[in-house]
Amino acid sequence: MKIATWNIERPTRHGQKVTPIVDYLKKLNADILVLTETNEFINLGTEYELFHTEIFSGDFYKPGDKQVSIFSKYPIVRHIPTFRADTSLCLAVDTPHGELVVYGTIIGNFGNGGEQFKLDLEKQLTDFESIGKTQNFCIIGDLNISFSDDIYFTKKGREKLRNSFEQLGMKIMTEEITQNIDHIVLTKDFTANKKIISGFWNDTTNKATRLSDHKGVFVEIFE
Secondary structure (H helix, E strand, O other): OEEEEEEOOOOOOOOOOHHHHHHHHHHHOOOEEEEEEEEOOOOOOOOOEEEEOOOOOOOOOOOOEEEEEEEEOOOEEEEEOOOOOOOEEEEEEEEOOEEEEEEEEEOOOOOOOHHHHHHHHHHHHHHHHHHHOOOOEEEEEEOOOOOOOOOOOOHHHHHHHHHHHHHOOEEEOOOOOOOOOEEEEEEHHHHOOOEEEEEEEOOOOOOOOOOOOOOEEEEEEEO
């Protein structure tokens, strides 16, 4: 089972990067994929069920822009409301390892500075507590916080997220990936006694070849 996430930097329909992004995602072949800063024209085919956040308003955004899209090869059991339907999306997924509640998100649409990030963080922490405390839970997407280095973080933001994950019995599976603010966080019980491989793609340091200004990250779970 492969779970992955990538912020694809608000692609344009006829942009040069769209085809290589889609081609790479098809090759990646994730079972559950969460895209952030995406657009509804990104389509990976009929093998996926596809759900988007609601329209995010503002002059900065183009038609079809979506903050979060969730692609799943597994059946979607139900939709769970979140604090903001335009920046986060929560679905219960029927996986081979049992039901997994997937909370796809961007925390702070304009980075981790300012009051919007603080408000989003506090409200999403409340979501995490109310949704994730009694079931297998996956928090996934652009958290705007690095955990293994100081490339991009706030001290309070990092502390609050770590405390929340610890209280919920969750582990940051992508914590050790450097220069990275996009993460996959899973309930420890969901991955107990399983082999786990994590990794990334899209080297963001090479501006000539990168497809986005964010790394894509993945976790593979083996029995």
